[in-house]
Amino acid sequence: MKALMFGWEFPPHILGGLGTASYGITKGIAQNGDMDITFVIPKPWGDEPKEYAKIIGANCTPVAWRDVNWDYVQGRIGNVMDPQLYYDLRDHIYSDFNYMNTNDLGCIEFSGRYPDNLLEEINNYSIVAGVIARTIPCDIIHAHDWLTYPAGIHAKQVTGKPLVIHVHATDFDRSRGHVNPTVFNIERDGMIHADHIITVSNLTRRTVIEHYGIPPEKVTTVHNAVEPLSQEYLEIKPPHKHDKVVTFLGRITMQKGPEYFVEAAAQVLHKMHNVQFVMAGSGDMMEKMINLAAKRDIADRFHFTGFLKGKQVYEMLAASDVYIMPSVSEPFGISPLEAMQMGVPSIISKQSGCAEILDNVIKVDYWDTNAIADAVYSILMYPAMYKQLRDHGRDEVGRIVWKKAGAKIIDIYKRLVNQ
Template identity: 45%
Template sequence: MRVLMFGWEFPPHISGGLGTACYGLVQGMNHHNQEVIFVVPKLWGDEEPLADFVNASDVTIDYRERKFKKIWKNLTYLEVNSFLVPYLGQEEFKKYTDYAMHHRTDVDESIFSNKFEFSGKYGKNLMEEVSRYALVGAQIARDRSDFDIIHAHDWLAYPAGIAAKEISGKPLVVHVHATEYDRSGESVNRPVYEIERAGMHAADHIVAVSQLTKNICVRKYGVPAEKVTVLHNAVLDASIIKSAYQKKVPEKIVTFLGRITFQKGPEYFVEAAKKVIDRDPNVRFVMAGSGDLLNRMIDRVAELRMGTKFHFTGFLKGDDVDHMYAISDVYVMPSVSEPFGIAPLEAVRHNTPVIISKQSGVAEVLKNAIKVDFWDVDAMADAIFALLHYQSISKMFKELGGEELKKLKWEHVAAKLVTVYEKTLAQRS
């Protein structure tokens, strides 16, 4: 089977779990001898050659073709100039994109050119790039007939998937890694919500990363439950990592590693940290990541007078992430609404016991972890204290967690995905 797959990022150039999941899924597909044409807005040249990559910035389109005009007419509503970023808040946007480069150009000049140059980032013209990406998706689907099915990852790629389906007539599967309700709570951004809803309803089938996410698709987007299949995320390698990296402080270390945004619940981690330090001052807390709540968290730590025991590292990647896991005695993910959450699985790989919120998709598959409600900072603090002071409990979670990882491999997820493809194709025929 040959799959035309639309994503927005691919390792090593990623801003969150989406790129990591795409990498794992493509690797799993290779294990089952499935061919993937993977389209991204911008290729950087250092991607691992796991797929037949297509650089959307290199694709020349002729929008004057009749079908393209119809697609363009349906996409003009996306042409808005706003800060709409899936991972980063407005405050963080400047750190990842060049502000001057993203100033809006004249629509008549930029939209109807034959080739679009994508930034490959999450800047303030993101919506404009999403709509352009859809036109490129249609062109690719017209030029290449050597695929059987279309697969679009998350809302950024849904319009491209829809356009490719309209041009080719091939079935579309959309992959819901997160929804606007996860990112924003009930205060959803309506344009993003409408794109998500359009993608889900245009799809022949939907893949959700957890039962939690499937429930949101059904309740909030009006999707029939039978149209959604749950495929949990996984890990690239289930082996336990034995790092030689040593921490340079005598205290125990408790880590939060993720985007410092509403969705990830960083404020609950800070409050729980205060309760633990009051009971045992020989503990250090680390908040690794960046996001729109970073400054607020720094201010709150100062208010609680625990600055000497609480550290902010900024955004980590590569070896720095591995080193952070290696020196951590406990990993905490207090997410308010987490579609899945790959980070706890990575922590388990580093032999680090984890505490996760009950409001996370990973809680559905990771049985040997302590689970608390994100808002229950007392329970969170008690769990942290127990793992730090009762070695038998910590050892148990390490051993059982390692055994669980063996069942959570991307090749298993890919096998289930192939079955979804086959059923979708059979229904269409």
């Protein structure tokens, strides 16, 4: 079976959980065999893993004819795409897009990030999807998150093939209910046009059904999983330290509840002093959190690392004694699973999708800073509790693998293709 996937991120160039999940899903599907996956992203860099999917860059897909020779194409994009594919794609330009801002190859430039003109990039991506869908044979189309829904819809219209959309998050999660109507309309349009919808948790499934008016039979939950740790990460040694370390790792935005982490930290530090708190990540609430730590008079016990990626994440986890994810609304949340892999006892909000499948963690309401502080204190003070959460948590997360998720997704594909 051939799957044409549209995504926005892919490792190693990731800005959040979407890229990590997209790779895990792709690998999990491929591990079940008999799948040919083409994964489209706005801007590849050339170092993406390619053993489970062929990568196509929207920024390497011509939408306007240019008379360019092979050597020139090779020199311009040969590090990310086979020049022959460029010419194959060029043969399927379906309209005159010369009025658009295209480069010397007739391609639209993409940032590969989340720029101020994001809506323009989403629209341009859907235009490019029309060329790709006319070129790459597929049996099923799979669009990851709202940014790619217009591309998925266009590909469905071109090919007539079934469309699956994968809801990694909704704007209700990102905005704490203050929904952007433009984003909401893109999300709902994708859901209406989709032949089936996959959500990453039952929490998100309920949001799709209740807030977007989608029939329950059209929505299936497939929980995320986690990649087994590489030997490189398994060999990371914890640093020698005098204090305990409690870590928050993620985007510092209102969805992630960073203020509850700071408030809980202040309560813990009233009881014990040999604790350092780390907020690892970046986001629009960072300055506010720095000021809140100062206001609570704990700035000397608080550290802001900025955005961490790759091995840096696991080095931070190796140095941690407790991990906290106090998310207000978390569709899934892969980071606690990564912490558990590293043997870090974890505290997560009940308002997170991963709480549906994890047992060997402490679950609290995100707003209950007393409960968060009590949990931190108990883990740090009682070695038996620390050891139980560490060992059982590591064993539990070892059974949550992408191959199982991939098998469920393939079952959905087969039902749609055979209808």
